[in-house]
Amino acid sequence: MDEPVLIWGAGAIGGLLGAYWARAGVPVLMVDIVAEHAAACAGTGLCVEGPVDTFRQVVPCVTPDQVLGTFQRIVLAVKAHGTEAAMAQLLPHLAEDGYVLSAQNGLNEHVIARAAGAGRTMGAFVNFGADWLGPGRILFGNRGAVVVGEIDGTVRPRTQDMFELLQVFEPAAVLTEDIWAYLWGKLGYGAMLFATALTPDSMSANFADPSRGPALIGLGREVMRVAQAEGVTPKAFNGFEPAAFMPRATEAEARRSIADLAAFNATTAKSHSGIYRDLAVRKRRTEVDAQVGAVVEIAARHGIAVPLLTRLVALIHDIEDDRREMSEATFHALTEGWT
Ligand SMILES: NC(=O)C1=CN([C@@H]2O[C@H](COP(=O)(O)OP(=O)(O)OC[C@H]3O[C@@H](n4cnc5c(N)ncnc54)[C@H](OP(=O)(O)O)[C@@H]3O)[C@@H](O)[C@H]2O)C=CC1
Numbered sequence: 001m002d003e004p005v006l007i008w009g010a011g012a013i014g015g016l017l018g019a020y021w022a023r024a025g026v027p028v029l030m031v032d033i034v035a036e037h038a039a040a041c042a043g044t045g046l047c048v049e050g051p052v053d054t055f056r057q058v059v060p061c062v063t064p065d066q067v068l069g070t071f072q073r074i075v076l077a078v079k080a081h082g083t084e085a086a087m088a089q090l091l092p093h094l095a096e097d098g099y100v101l102s103a104q105n106g107l108n109e110h111v112i113a114r115a116a117g118a119g120r121t122m123g124a125f126v127n128f129g130a131d132w133l134g135p136g137r138i139l140f141g142n143r144g145a146v147v148v149g150e151i152d153g154t155v156r157p158r159t160q161d162m163f164e165l166l167q168v169f170e171p172a173a174v175l176t177e178d179i180w181a182y183l184w185g186k187l188g189y190g191a192m193l194f195a196t197a198l199t200p201d202s203m204s205a206n207f208a209d210p211s212r213g214p215a216l217i218g219l220g221r222e223v224m225r226v227a228q229a230e231g232v233t234p235k236a237f238n239g240f241e242p243a244a245f246m247p248r249a250t251e252a253e254a255r256r257s258i259a260d261l262a263a264f265n266a267t268t269a270k271s272h273s274g275i276y277r278d279l280a281v282r283k284r285r286t287e288v289d290a291q292v293g294a295v296v297e298i299a300a301r302h303g304i305a306v307p308l309l310t311r312l313v314a315l316i317h318d319i320e321d322d323r324r325e326m327s328e329a330t331f332h333a334l335t336e337g338w339t
């Protein structure tokens, strides 16, 4: 197809996809609200840095007010809490028979479907590691799972088309009939990542610290219980083994998955999560309400108690609002009074 893939949000995730597709000759247009970043990508080029790959690629990139026309394929890669606003901006540019693919963490497919219709929504799960370093500069810290699937589980020609595009970026990409299984798996792992951002330590240092294991395992268990209540059986990826956090799993199985996550994250050049970067580097609010808060709300609908997830949301807000600092003590406040 000659029509460009429109990437809405050209940061760590969207920018990397755009750079790889443009380098492979796939027509692409990126859109970002950071005007200096858009100018750098379209002008001197987007620099991909780090251990995975190093190259500079010119990628057409504009700000939202400069987008003209309609597009069949739109990849949405803004932070989860920016989804609704971005959907309002991009909707006039989405073709009647086009779709929006969520390349995000969380359950944004629901938000997209509400705005664009379920038939114009496609799901994805991304677990590679990347950081936006500044205008025109993105760190590709490590490869990770990339999965695509329709939200109703069907596989259509457009799903196959997007799968082939994603393979240009990640040859090991997966086409699934159960995208929700991966999205809920990432919510389980994601809750643990939010906990790692209660401290200034790297992700792997957090996972490797035995004193933090019980809280991390407890968070995984709470999310898996809610997933089960939703009728979802989460799938494994990159060291995260959902079965290890299910009610009948043993403590040893859970600890093994935590050790595997320590090992997976020990090799990345992206030492800290996007949550840590929002708090400590970008000094802005995190996706905690859209990700962990969303699970807390769903748990309440099922009558499931999720004390650790509830405390986690409050602690992240405490750091966002300067009521607490990132520290080991803040991490252990998660399990204070916990039996
Ligand atoms: N980075 C990673 O390694 C991973 C990230 N994810 C997920 O991917 C999603 C994207 O994250 P990431 O790429 O890291 O985030 P980034 O902040 O690096 O990139 C998002 C970009 O979109 C811009 N933006 C915000 N609102 C709009 C808008 N309305 N229209 C156009 N552009 C907009 C942002 O600008 P501004 O910064 O000014 O808001 C920013 O440049 C998140 O859900 C994240 O959790 C998933 C796996 C790994």
Ligand SMILES: CC(C)(CO)C(=O)C(=O)O
Residues within 6 Å of the ligand: 105, 127, 128, 129, 130, 144, 193, 272, 273, 274, 275
């Ligand atoms: C750590 C990572 C890249 C998943 O591996 C992530 O999703 C985040 O930064 O929030």
